[in-house]
Every structure is written in structure tokens, then in C-alpha cells.
Amino acid sequence: MSAPVPPAGDWIRGISIRQPWATCIVAGAKTIENRPKPWTWRGWLLLHAAQQTDRPALRLPLVARTIRGRELPTGAVIGVARLTGCHQDLVGSPPCTGWAQTGAFHLELSDVQVLALPIPARGQLGPWRPTEDLVDQVLQQLSHLRP
Secondary structure, eight states: OOOOOOOHHHHEEEEEEEETHHHHHHTTSOOEEEESSOOOOOEEEEEEEEEEEOGGGGGSHHHHHHHTTOOOOOSEEEEEEEEEEEEOOOTTSOOSSTTOOTTSEEEEEEEEEEEEEEEEOOOOSSSBOOOHHHHHHHHHHOTTOOO
16 A cells, blocks of 8 residues: 555646747656746656647757657646756856756756646646646646655
């Protein structure tokens, strides 16, 4: 018998990311997410593909290579990742990765796991607290995921 999972608001958050960036993360290529402000939250994140798609990004070679042959679901949780840190590159220094935007804060993501079946959900700006029902649906696919 497994130990009870703490309430979702205590150990997991959600992050909404426009496509194709969300798929680049679950594909394992993009290990950071650019944000205008630093985040203090650390721990598991539901990776939510927002309703909107960043159409110009589809033409970027780095993105096009990464998403080739992949579906780009929107309005759904498509994976999970662990947020382990947040940094901003020093002025004048090279970017930490080819995915880094100058001047942005970079959320450092690891342990990315893709869901076999996207789960329709609503997201929002900033880190958001998922419902218990949404976390339960994720755990049906990723039963080993624990705080």
C-alpha cells in the first residue's frame, strides 16, 4: 500500500507554456523556460500547453528540428518536470543554453516526463495550483510520481 499523497497545493504547481515551446520541453531538448520574473517555487510542475501557439517560433530551426513529427496539443497538461532553480544570465555573458532569452529569468527544469495522453485543463499566468482531480488524472499515468 502506498503512502497518501499530500494535497496538490503543497507539492506540485502548474505552468502554462505556449506551443511549440511546451513540446520542446517534453521532448527533452529545452531544459529552461524563460519568464519575465523570478520564481521562488521549487518542486514538481505540471507542464500545461496553453491555448495559444507562438506561430513565428514554428519557423525557428532549433524549434522545427525538435518538434518534427510531434503533435502540438493545446489546452492540456502534456507532462511534468521538476523545477530545480531559477537564474538570469549575467549581462555580457553567453546564454546558458540556445533556448535562453536575453534578460529573461530561466526556470531550470529536470526529470521531464511526458504524459501518454494529454489531459485537457485550464492554465493561467504564473505558477498555479492544480486541482486535486487534475493531479489524480496525472498520477493515473505517472503513478510513480510523488513529492
